[in-house]
Amino acid sequence: MTSAPASKRSALLLLGLFLLACLAFAPGIGQPTGVTTKDEYFLGLRTPMCIVEHGDWLVPCLDGHARLNKPPLLYWLTAVSYRAFGVSLLSARGVAVAFGALFVLATALIAWELTGDRRRSLLAGLVLMSIASIAIGSRMLLLDIPTAAFSALAFYAILRWLRTGSHWLLPPIAVLLAAGFLIKGPIVLVLSGAGILALLFTSAGARQRLRESWPAVTLTFCGFLALALPWFVYVHTMLPGTSDHTLSTELRARDFLQFSLQPLAGLLVLGLPWSFLALLLAARSDWRARMPHLGFLLLWLIITVAPFFLIKTFGRYLYASLIPLSIIAAHLLDQPMPRLGRLTAWLGLLLAGAVAGLVVFAAGWFRGVDFAIALGGLTWALFVYVWWRADNAIAMAASSALLWAVVMGLVYPRLGLNAIPPQIVQMTRNSPVVMYDGPQPALLPAVLGRMLWQTDSRWRLPPALEGHCGSFLVVAAAQKVDSMRSSMAAHGLSASPVAQYRTLTSRVSWVHMGRTGLSRSEVLAALARHDLDALAPRIDVFRAGYQRCTTAPGVKHGG
Structure with missing residues (x-):
């Protein structure tokens, strides 16, 4: 691990990356015809409304029932946004956009901490921003990207602590992990724990630091528990029957120990258009000299995905695996495209381009061509051209980020899904x-x-x-x-x-x-x-x- 960004210029570059991500994710979020899912419109948007209308912040509600299926932090934050800016799609999804941008920023910070290379680190953030699932998921008020963002920030703080030994970093680690836990429960420990396990397997320095600092680590874990558990204890005390039923329902829904290869397919789809190319780079032994941390990144990726082979999962549970995948892809900067590299880039182009192209075609065919749809066609053509050449990693990431910003922010709403007369x-x-x-x-x-x-x-x-x-x-x-x-x-x-x-x-x-x-x-x-x-x-x-x-x-x- 190398020194982290500290200069004023570095801070401005990271702030610029954060704002760029907000700009990429924000178009169309205030429109009812924008991208959404049932988890958002049925649960994510309505639960904070119930909090605001009924004033019960400790126990979120929905349709006359306590809403205990998920912890309350994201609902609290959205309710605060409702209070501050009024109840609207913009005030709700603005929270989602901020977390999406925070996830991009955290990825760049982790890359910077690992490599010390400013350009590759910023490119890693841009790669994550350009991944279709992130560009789409960051427009919806769902739990997964905020959980991944807190997990990533916690892991960045852990990397800093392992390098510097500064105990001032331990309280923020406890706070960040507790925040993730209060959004989606124990999965935050899986997401950040995968990176920690990969470090312990691959870094003697990390193992040494942990052995020397076990009292401080124990105290940090106790701090995490002190922050994360009181809400769960409270609702179990106040609503024991409801909380027990909710817990048993959630556990049954996970189908533990039922083996499935779905996470592998989920990772390949989730990482488009980069997944095939990044996995090719990770598998090539001749890239180890160019990527000193390749073994760690590959192991981190594997450990992040591995638990979900035995747990029923949705693709978005794997968002944290996109951090090492993005950092691996960023090592294409100033490097020649490896043999078979263009073929894997073309495969990503084929699949991601087909989805974006279908949206643009459908909007133009059914709704008529206007400025937004014409712009969508131009960005799609640019994406196809850049990825067909596949010779410039920055251009590939930028063209993909632009494509999803235009297609999902401007073109998709023209289809009129969920339009209300x-x-x-x-x-x-x-x-x-x-x-x-x-x-x-x-x-x-x-x-x-x-x-x-x-x-x-x-x-x-x-x-x-x-x-x-x-x-x-x-x-x-x-x-x-x-x-x-x-x-x-x-x-x-x-x-x-x-x-x-x-x-x-x-x-x-x-x-x-x-x-x-x-x-x-x-x-x-x-x-x-x-x-x-x-x-x-x-x-x-x-x-x-x-x-x-x-x-x-x-x-x-x-x-």
Whole structure:
């Protein structure tokens, strides 16, 4: 390990990298038609709204229940942003953008600490910024990138401590690990622990420092526990049944000891367009002289991924593995492309370029070519040209970062996923709204600036509506209307339709958009007519009320 950045110029360069990442990740985050997933619109955006509206900060809530599935720190930070800037997509996703930029910065700092090479370290941050999954994930309020950012910062502080021996670095390590733990639990220890284990295997100096400083290390670990555990103890004490049920549900969902090769495929997809090229560099013995830390980086990568072969995982759990992958790729700077290097670069180009190209083509085909879509086409062509040549690592990273900024920030929103007609916004603005088993419209709570209640076939209403004579609106996807009516009738409620519209919806992930059960002929017909909305599911809006309070469905008496 070498000296870390200390000069004023170095600090300015790192600040510039952070701001550049914010600039790359921010376009489009305030639009309801931007990239999203169900974890964001159903949980991430609404839970902090519930905190703000109900004022219970210690136990986050959602739809009348304690929300204990994940720790509360990201929800707290988002609630603070809501309080400061108002409830909106911009104030929520701004938190996500900041954490994405922080992850980029932490990667550059780790590279700088390892190599002492300013240019390669900044390039490592730029490589991470240019990876498709980071450029997409940093636009959504999800738990994974903030957890990876805190893990990376903690590991950077550990590297500094191992080099300098300064005990002043130990309290920040405890704080950073505790912060990650309070976002997503024990996985933060897996992410940062992988780097520590790799160091202990490959560095005699790290092992020596640990042996000499075990009392300070023990005290730091105790500090971490003192910061991380009180919230868990509190909720277990106050809500023992709920917390035990939540814990058992989360453990069952992980499918421990069920072997799967999914993490390997996940890593290859997650690291596009760099994954194949970086893994080729890591596998070449002739690059060890050019990369003194290659053995450590490769082992760190392996240990980061290894636990997930035995745990059910999603690809985004592997974000921390992109740190060593980005640092390895950054060693292409001022180096000739190795044999087979262009082939692996072309493979990354083929897969990543196909995704971006499909978004640009679909937006232009269905919505017509405008400035944003034309710009998307130009950045896509630039990306293809630079990666086909594959002879300049800086240009490759910059073209990829620019591609995702334009395509995901400007072009993708033009597809109109989760679009809400103005008349629906106006209709629901001042009325109580219940979303049935969806929830749809997915981004309506963020557009209205308040948490809308979501229920399912068990039919629970908010206390303000339960048993009260007064009408309210219910919104449901068309395929769930029969189930909704049956559930409402069982609870003495009736509903009459007042509006309907069609919109493409993000179901589970941002790439699933059409209605269920689409046939091949329907898709081809929509393509021929340039009519994307023909593939969209229908959303129905109803005026509802208790039958005992109405003379006809939807007629309000009192309240």
